[in-house]
Amino acid sequence: MSTKEKSAKPKAPRKRAASAKNVAPVPASLAEPQLTPPQELAPVAALEPPAIPPSHPLPEPEPFPIPFEEPVSLTPRAPVLTTAPAPVPVAPATEFDRAEAAAQFIFSKTPARPKIALVLGSGLGAFADEFSAATKIPYASIPHFPRSTAIGHAGQLVIGHVEDVSVAGMQGRVHLYEGYSVHEVAFPMRVFARMGVKAVILTNAAGGIKREFVQGRLIVIKDHINLQGANPLSGPNDARFGPRFPDMTIAYDRRFREMTVGQGNRQGMGLYEGVYAALPGPSYETPAEIRYLRTIGADLVGMSTVPEVIAARHSGIRVLGISCVTNAAAGILDQPLDHNEVLETAERVKTQFIALLRTVIPRIAAEIA
Ligand code: HPA
Numbered sequence: 001m002s003t004k005e006k007s008a009k010p011k012a013p014r015k016r017a018a019s020a021k022n023v024a025p026v027p028a029s030l031a032e033p034q035l036t037p038p039q040e041l042a043p044v045a046a047l048e049p050p051a052i053p054p055s056h057p058l059p060e061p062e063p064f065p066i067p068f069e070e071p072v073s074l075t076p077r078a079p080v081l082t083t084a085p086a087p088v089p090v091a092p093a094t095e096f097d098r099a100e101a102a103a104q105f106i107f108s109k110t111p112a113r114p115k116i117a118l119v120l121g122s123g124l125g126a127f128a129d130e131f132s133a134a135t136k137i138p139y140a141s142i143p144h145f146p147r148s149t150a151i152g153h154a155g156q157l158v159i160g161h162v163e164d165v166s167v168a169g170m171q172g173r174v175h176l177y178e179g180y181s182v183h184e185v186a187f188p189m190r191v192f193a194r195m196g197v198k199a200v201i202l203t204n205a206a207g208g209i210k211r212e213f214v215q216g217r218l219i220v221i222k223d224h225i226n227l228q229g230a231n232p233l234s235g236p237n238d239a240r241f242g243p244r245f246p247d248m249t250i251a252y253d254r255r256f257r258e259m260t261v262g263q264g265n266r267q268g269m270g271l272y273e274g275v276y277a278a279l280p281g282p283s284y285e286t287p288a289e290i291r292y293l294r295t296i297g298a299d300l301v302g303m304s305t306v307p308e309v310i311a312a313r314h315s316g317i318r319v320l321g322i323s324c325v326t327n328a329a330a331g332i333l334d335q336p337l338d339h340n341e342v343l344e345t346a347e348r349v350k351t352q353f354i355a356l357l358r359t360v361i362p363r364i365a366a367e368i369a
Pocket residue numbers: 205206207208284285301302303326327328329330337342
């Protein structure tokens with residue numbers, strides 16, 4: 001250690017004010033903050049806005065839309081009407097009265113009093129175009145009648161003759177999947193009951209579950225399984241239509257079935273009978289659902305007919321049901337289901353279907369006479 005080093009005393013930090021000539025001045029940003037003594041706060045009054053001179057009085061405040069004193073209601077207020085409301089037609093309170101009004105309207109359009117009604121499903125409506133001396137009544141004009149929105153359904157009631165038998169044919173029906181209630185779906189059967197119809201022929205397109213029920217076959221429905229989760233007789237029962245708990249043991253008339261199978265076979269169609277399962281739709285079934293339906297005894301699957309059968313039977317109308325197998329049910333063939341295929345098949349089978357109906361109608365007429 002050198003003498004010079006030994007003799008060096010620790011120096012007190014130099015004050016900046018007394019800085020040596022050759023020391024650079026500390027930049028202002030690094031300079032130690034200079035504490036300033038707290039300033040006295042301005043008196044609060046000084047922050048208040050300046051008083052408005054009396055020569056400029058404040059304008060009166062706009063009235064608040066809802067006065068504070070009035071309790072605020074949570075229910076929406078009725079709009080204030082400036083003109084008198086248009087009179088709303090009041091629908092008859094009961095389904096019986098609505099059906100009666102519809103039946104009387106239909107009777108006002110034609111002198112015919114048909115005892116047989118037909119519901120022509122997807123693609124089969126063309127049959128009604130062949131009725132002779134026909135009166136066509138759009139559903140939209142019939143009081144309380146539901147209007148069809150489904151593709152392939154014309155939406156009119158055609159009253160005319162088939163082989164000299166007076167019939168009422170529905171060109172199209174409404175379905176649950178269109179958003180109609182089960183009561184609306186079955187309403188035309190209520191109207192037929194009020195018209196004095198004794199037999200109804202319900203047709204539909206269906207998927208074939210049973211292996212032999214291949215595309216294009218006509219099947220006579222012998223029974224059904226209601227999986228639509230709805231029944232048109234739910235709610236209070238009107239005994240003028242029928243009993244509270246109607247029997248469904250033979251919902252599909254045995255005589256009508258025998259006659260139809262016999263006629264079909266005479267025409268070389270090889271008609272079979274099958275059990276129809278009704279689902280609400282509109283999505284088609286999954287393959288697992290079809291396996292389930294087969295297990296519980298269904299041969300065919302569709303999205304219609306059952307509410308109508310129940311309502312018709314409630315009023316003692318005898319029922320014939322015929323399905324056109326428009327496709328193999330989901331998962332049976334290795335291909336997806338397509339509604340166009342359903343319509344195309346119904347169109348292809350139409351001639352055969354109409355030929356069958358033409359021979360069956362006079363026999364049903366004789367049966368109910
Ligand atoms: N499933 C349900 N409804 C139908 C079908 C089907 O495969 N085909 C025609 N309607």
